[in-house]
Amino acid sequence: MTSNHPKNSAEGYAERVLQGDRRALTRLISWAENGDGRFPGALAALYPSLGRAWRVGITGPPGAGKSTLVNELALAMRREDLEVGILAVDPSSPFTGGALLGDRIRMEELTGDQHVYIRSMASRKSHGGMARAGVDACDVMDAFGMERILIETVGVGQAEYDVMGACDTVVVVMCPGAGDGVQAMKAGILEVADVLVVNKSDLAGAERLADDLSEAVHTRAIRSDEWSGEVGSSWTVPVVLASAGKAQGVDEVLKAITSHRAMLDSRGPNGLEDARRKKRVAQVRRVIDEELDARVWNTDELGARVENALAAGSTAYGIASEVVDDLLRGAAFGMRSKES
Ligand SMILES: Nc1nc2c(ncn2[C@@H]2O[C@H](COP(=O)(O)OP(=O)(O)OP(=O)(O)O)[C@@H](O)[C@H]2O)c(=O)[nH]1
Ligand SMILES: [Mg+2]
Incomplete structure (x- = not known):
């Protein structure tokens, strides 16, 4: 194929990304990450x-087993011959040391696979830029031809929640021990979950945590039905027990993700398209915020x-509202438009 562009x-x-050039894929994700002016x-x-x-988001508290689960999900998706992209946003485990994707041997199985693309992305210096860049990176992988994208974040800050908010299905991973489910509920982590995974089912306390979470989910599902007035139409978040470290329960997690997707698909134009449009609006808003911030203070x-x-x-x-009023009236404060 001959190119019309340099x-x-x-x-x-x-063009090269669309043709499956992985180096171009890597380059464009770097542009997204650095806020490079060529990315748009x-x-x-x-x-x-x-x-x-x-786009499947995987989040949860530190050490819950997210990377191990991402690893196993990716391997399971590969068995279905799917092209898989993996994005670790601001990973707490560094590449070196072999802990980015949990177990090293399993990770090597993935890194040697031409149908898997793994990328980690550090949080940017500019606040709020990470969510925008994370979504941009997913967009590039999507265009490249990835059929599944797994995005791991540690479920703590606003930026991480924003990244999750841009996913089609969000899997929240928890495990028994430190903090437990009560803490997670306090942190509002349940609110973003489409699927809940209690990982480390080989450890004591896993089943009790799963029971607690099921109960919380059930209570919440009934409430949201009352609020929306659409009794029975809402998705009840499944709670899945798994041991990613022992490669157990992974198919069940995959099934729950697939069911969630089927539920959205079954809603027709009001389901997936609607959900994605709302997410796209949020991304546009992030871009506007970032651009305003850069242009106003530059x-x-x-x-x-x-x-x-x-x-x-x-x-x-007083100053802020005066300045915003002036800005909206068109005052430039010495700013230049992007083109000039
Ligand atoms: N017992 C047990 N340990 C597990 C299981 N899955 C993962 N682990 C261990 O839990 C630890 C953390 O696993 P990771 O997959 O790195 O967890 P993570 O949530 O990605 O951690 P961060 O990215 O650092 O927040 C590792 O030592 C894993 O080997 C499991 O099913 N059972
Ligand atoms: Mg991890």
Whole structure:
């Protein structure tokens, strides 16, 4: 296939991604990660090819066994001959030391597989950029042809929750011991779960935790039915016992993910498409926030105005609302439009 675009242009890289060039895939994800100005052009060229991948978020407290489960899920998906992308967002375990994907031997089984692409992404210096970059990375993998994308985050901060919010199915992994389910519920982790996995079922306390979670899920399902007025229509989050470390219960986790997908598909245009549109809106909002932030503060003029207003005795709220009003009226504060 001959290209109409220079090889190293944004469009050229996009074309190569669509042709299955893994180096181009890696490059574009780096652009997304670094907020490179060439990324939007590349993504625009990829946009028509998005939507095939099923995005599965895996989150939960540190050490619950997320990476081990991601590992096993990826192997199970490979047995179904699916192309699998893996994104570890801000992994607490470094690449070196072999702990990124749990067990080293199993990890090597994946890294040697041409149908698996593994990428880890560090949180960026600029706040809030991680969720945007994580979704961008998934978009690139989707366009590349990944049929399943597994995204691991440690379920703690807003950015991690935002990444999960962009997934089609969210799996929350917990395990017996430190913190347990009560803590998880307090942390609001249940709210993002489509599937709950109690991992380390080989350890004491796993079944009790699963029972507790089932009970909590049941209570919540009834409540949301009452609120929405659609009794019986909501998804009841399944609680699955597994031992990823012993490769047990992984098929059940996969089945729960598949059921969740089938449920969304069965809702027709109001299901998957609707859900994805809402997620896309959230991504646009993140991009707007990031761009506003960069463009508003990329000048000394506004900073000087704030300092002067403070010196004159204005409050933070007063200054902020004046500045926002002025911005919305079109004041530029020395900012330049992106094109100039
Ligand atoms: N007993 C038992 N241990 C497990 C199981 N699954 C994983 N582990 C162990 O739990 C530890 C943490 O596993 P990881 O997969 O790295 O957990 P993680 O949630 O990805 O951890 P972070 O990314 O660091 O938050 C490792 O020592 C695993 O070997 C299991 O089913 N049973
Ligand atoms: Mg991990």
